[in-house]
Amino acid sequence: MRAAFRMPAGGRIARGETLSFRFDGRIYTGHPGDTLASALLAHGVHLLGRSFKYHRPRGVLAAGSEEPNALVEIDRGGGRRTPNLRATEVALYDGLVARSQNRAPALSFDLGRINDFFAPLLSAGFYYKTFMWPRRAWRMLYEPLIRRAAGLGRAPEAPDPDRYANRFGHCDVLIVGGGPAGLMAALAASAGEARVVLVDEQAACGGSLLDETTATIAGQPAPVWLAETLATLNARATVRLLRCATAFGYYAENFIAIAERVTEHLADPDPGLPRERLWQMRAREVVLATGATERPLVFPGNDRPGVMLAGAARTYLNRYAVRPGRRAVIVTACDSAYQAASDLAAAGVEVALIADLRDTLPAVASDLAARGIRVAAGMTVLGTQGGLRVRSVAVAPARGGASVRLACDLVLMSGGWTPAIHLFSQSRGQVRFAADLGAFIPDRSVQRERSAGACRGLLDLAETLADGARAGAAAARAAGFPVPDLPRPAVAGAITPAGFHLGLCPRAAATRAFVDFQNDVTAKDIARAAQEGFHAIEHVKRYTTTGMATDQGKTSNLNALALVAAATGRAIPEVGLTSFRPPYTPVTFGTLAGLSRGALFDPVRTTPIHPWAEARGAVFEDVGAWRRARYFPRSDEDMHAAIARECRATREALGLLDASTLGKIEVVGPDAAEFLERFYVNALRKLGIGRCRYGLALGENGFVRDDGVIGRLAPDRFHVTTTTGGATATLDRMEDYLQTEWPDLHVWLTSTTEHWAVLAVQGPQARAALAPLITDIDLAPAAFPPMSVRVGHILGVATRLFRVSFTGELGFEINVPADYAGAVWEAVAARVAACGGAVYGTEAMHVLRAEKGYAIIGQETDGTVTPGDLGLDWTIGKGKTDFIGKRALALPDLRRPGRKQLVGLLTTDPALVLEEGAQIIAGPNPSPGSTALGHVTSAYPSATLGRSIALGLVAAGRQRLGARLYAQTPGGVAEVDLVSPVFFDPAGRRIDG
Amino acid sequence: MLLIPCPYCGPRPEIEFSYGGEAHLARPRDPAACDDAAWGDFLYARTNPKGIHAERWRHAHGCGRFFNALRHTVSDQFLITYRIGAPRPEIAA
């Protein structure tokens, strides 16, 4: 298909190469350098989308990231489908597939259009006043209908195969925006040694200069000056140019978030490349040169395809060599539209009229008049006509008089320019309203930042260039790099965009006069919101949804403000400004997630024994960040059979557990004993060398936080273990107290969690199994009693051998350096097998300890449990005047009778295993809303006892021992008898082995 | 991400630090001497000011040291850092 509207020459497109692409199934052609929008316009295609609510036909309004209308879906195949992309930003590549959105069955014939005729119904805030009856209808009927109507594009259905990257960056001067101001700032800032980064959201740097054909800078045509400037910057090693990169967030301490699109513009990208990369950039100094956005005029039918911003038309003409129409009518309140008119006329587009809303014409008007172009002052625009494309426009004298309809296929408008202060506002800078611009501009910077050029209201090209140079030099100097001032470049042949109009055009009706195009918010909606008492701009925004579309109101915010001001009789500054939030333009979730996916989402921590367990087909479970072997099923076993076997083997002969994940802390120093005495509830000061003690640590609120075993290796050296989950928190709490509460204590802490792997050897055969492997430690009961620690060697490897038991059996915990653990484990496992034992996992470990009534922190405790609740009062050192949590234990509620206490629970049906979390109740038929006596904390089938067992926390449980209560089951309740939590070997003889 | 001036390592990114809450809440020398109200207030009552806040930070993934800082809770800007145990510096808002 021929691109009828493409100029024979000119533009920044590579005509040598032709690209073909599809839009709604139809094949078109374009060239490298085109955007999807410019390529479609070259074919005379203006209808690109449908509006959010009324499904009105919409075309291309703008040429950049401010575009509210031309949203499309791009499908690269294989799950690579992206909704809501702006055709004005989509770089064209060969084979691109684009679809229009929010229409059915077709873009040119959309049944949703009916909404437009019911506009009165769907006006702002309507939802809040109806759809309430009957009561269930909202959920059943209205909401589904509204939801189906809402939304623009379709979310992808397949997982995204693309990769995303992250990069932390640092620089001395970050410049946002590669237009005239930004380029000059970069030139000036990089004259010294400063590391300069220039970020631009477009594929090519240059900003407004990319559209410039008439102006000259420093005696050269603008395009030449631009090329030379970019060459200079590229040649400087200290400068990095980031193109296709949007600085979307400005955070504390000059931390700027930048989304770099790496492959989006490529037809066939290298699969190894990230699709996008997130730059988290910390800059010493920042220069914001973010430019300005042209504002639409507000009049009925200002949204028809073919109605366009004047500056955008100029961009399509000069940058893409595309005529946006054949016959144009221009309505403007700003001089810049005359430049567009001039360029269009020169390109052979008939300019039927320039209707200026202002009473006095600018000087430039006479030049155009001289070229035979009709120019009229004091005009207004009353509306447009047409279906899928504007057919005519009605203009009239602003102060009354007959209107005339002018046939045209293009209406260009300019209401003036809005400085892009989004990032400045995000940096928490203070803005002020500039009456001469009809816009807000930066006033006071809060961070080490300076704005330059159009984004601070300097719309004159010469001013902008000079301002950029000033800002760049100032930034480099502030960062500590002396640089010279650049000479102010002379500029000729550019029109300064003076003049503006805000709000509704004179005499124009408010109905279907669009302010926020994408969300279909009209001047009437805003007036109505004000009438209904919504005077705060944030209220208007939320009530009408103006400014809340995917363009973040870049083209609509000021007109909305002006309309609210007019409706409430206030000045714009009194109405205020809605706060700008990140991101400046929408940012891909994947980009923000970066590398963090799958295995890199969160580290999976494994022990040195892990490869062995994996090879033996262990079933694993996640415990915090650790992956631990839960059980070791044999080929014919299910989970319960495996666990039963592992438990039986341990009780009858021997079991081997990988306990390496236990936290370990080496506590060293002359005051180590004193410190532990204060940190744990136990009496530890007098703990003998070579002895161990169970340690219980509380929070200052009196509730159990962690437990472990404390072994004394020397007068000033302790080996302390913590729970797997509590390792980091306990070490951090210890450091906290040492550094901030008790700095007088001479104690130093070192985490040895990962240095020592731990092999727990438990069961009657433990001593026999280990004896051959350990030569220099006397394992005899008398020489090595329970709760003691010895240092020696196992298989020649240095070990710290603990005689401790978490099973109630004769037990040892072998600590060996991690890199040797695999080899030691192999040898011990062989011995265990030889002794008729088995390797067991965390599930059997849970069962074995439950049979003994040992509590597990985080299972029997939940942050609301005291030592007394667990029946562990005995661990509290007698006569200790203080320890962490002691004072809180004296609080009324922690001494209250009737607190929940740890008990054993036996179901009358021995086969029934309760569910953990089941509530304990007094009667079989609880009335709804009745409160529980407690809950089941642990429940297992016990092979040893040949029945199920459970532990629970029950109000005044120890007084109720022997009582019969009820526990919930999935289907109802079950009878349970309260018993001692020690189900097995209550006398504790087996530990003595 | 804040940039936090560690008194030992210099300015470092926030994710290297852990927050320690309000500073200058010394644990009573003799907790037993506190009545329930005093103990409850020590544990839980916080100034939580909108303005300059004296707070504790620890360079957990750096030098490991706790230190105190004055930070403005509206601008989030750090005004000064100082040693644990040192008195709160006088500084104008």
Place this chain on the structure above:
Amino acid sequence: MAPSRFSLLTLLRQAFSGPPDLSAHWRSPAPGPAYDVVIIGAGGHGLATAFHLAAEHGIRRVAVLEKGWLGGGNTGRNTTIVRSNYLMAESAALYEHALRLWEGLSQALNYNVMYSPRGVMMLAHNVHDIAVLKRHIYANRLAGIDNEWLSPAEAKAFCPPLNLAGGMRYPVLGAALQRRGGTARHDAVAWGYARAASALGVDIIQNCEVTAIDRDRAGAVSGVETTRGAIAARKIGVVAAGHTSVVMALAGLRMPLESYPLQALVSEPVKPVFPCVVMSNTIHAYISQSDKGELVIGAGTDAYVSYSQTGGLHIATHTLDAICELFPMFRRLRMLRNWGGIVDVTPDRSPIIGLTPVPGLFVNCGWGTGGFKATPGSGQVFAHTIATGAPHPINAPFSLDRFRCGRLIDEAAAAAVAH
């Protein structure tokens, strides 16, 4: 009425049954010299309190003072999740009370708050999560609150975008579902209460910051000083969320509160793709889809006390990597807006609703990250507390003095569940 029997036209007929009323939603009066009750803070909770004072207790000389614009705080910044499946009996009672009010709120206020009980699903990713969620389910069942266990397949059926693919870092091992849970339109809640309260005579005074709390000789409150003049009142209810500490300091009180920025974000609007609310406390992800089509995603709080309504980027990125892990097809969607609110957090993560040591001064605060869902219930019991001078049985456990006697309601610690 079976939904299928409705056509677009009947929808429109329904729609016309209440012709649009274009009068102002609420009066904007100048502050009067004196009121029976002054409420500080015109968020959802404050406005609901005023509404119930007027509607249930006949106290209509009520002023609600707002330093900014009504509903502009956390009411208009949260992720709009409504649920009552809490673990602790006290919490469950409070939130269930609120949930029952949600069910008829649109009709009670004659304002469509779009309460949408589409179901709230909490995911279990490990053995511990399963135990915790089942404990919730059993406790809720006993309390008469709906909450049920779903297998991974059932969870996927209820929420098709859920990722059950193997090799996930955090596999979905099951879920707890409260079908009556869902979402509501946050702004509409503030506007609906404001409109209804205003109609009953309550003065809602915006852009009116309280600068002092006056006390009489006995130490009881006698009124407030504001940026719009002095206002006398014998009863003052502070419902200032993140700014509670600041307001209470005016009465010389130091609260067990810390204020943190809490972030949330939305995607660009897309056609319906996400039918319910999904929460994963283990990897800190909360997501639903608004009626407008945006995916609404809750992030975490920043680590430090702050009154700046902007948090760190790393908080949002951490949330989105979790969302993308659970729902890999959303990776190409784009973040449209990211904002923050200031939440006031208590040591036990449960609110404070009741009396203070200062006679006539009442406080409703400490809702942390979960206040929106409680709005109707909170307002009703707080109104009762102010009107009668004594707490309603439902909020009695949430007293300020629990931090002195140790009777904490530690939902967070007990359940490892953010709320």
Place this chain on the structure above:
Amino acid sequence: MADLPRADPWRGLALPQLPGLLTLTPHGDAARLSLRGEAASLAPLGAALGLVLPTTPCRAATSGTRAALWLGPDEWLILTPPDDPVRDTLAAAIPAGAGALVDISHRQAALTISGPAATEVLNAGCPLDLDPCVFAVGMCTRTICGKASIVLWRQAMETFHFEVGRSFAAYAAGLLSAAARLAARRAG
């Protein structure tokens, strides 16, 4: 000491190699000691190592194959060859009660990361400014890499010593590989 072989935590993990851009070398059987205490009293220990214990923050001191890395005002990481006899004499060099010496040889796994792409790859997960003017040769610190805590020491302009907790080795290898894959190809 031991008759048993010492396992390499990096065994079985794919480490990226980019010819001319990036080389990752597992740092075999290192011996590591955590030294904590007051610098003033620890000079003898430095002497025993043949170096002056660094007291300037984030600086490393080396003596032949031995190194002492400043990790905090009262904390150093001592690196020596595994069979260096000095290790047995160090404890004795600490005046009584002046500090703590703990063997953490197996706690961490180390890599040498070198090449022109080293800083770019590290900066995929490490938030520090690794410009040589800022993080100069001879500087070292504990910091973050992705979601792991690491120790980073710049031994030469393009050479870093990288230590991570033993159980994080797989994660670190994965993260560095992903970062390297992207660094390998420069976007057009």
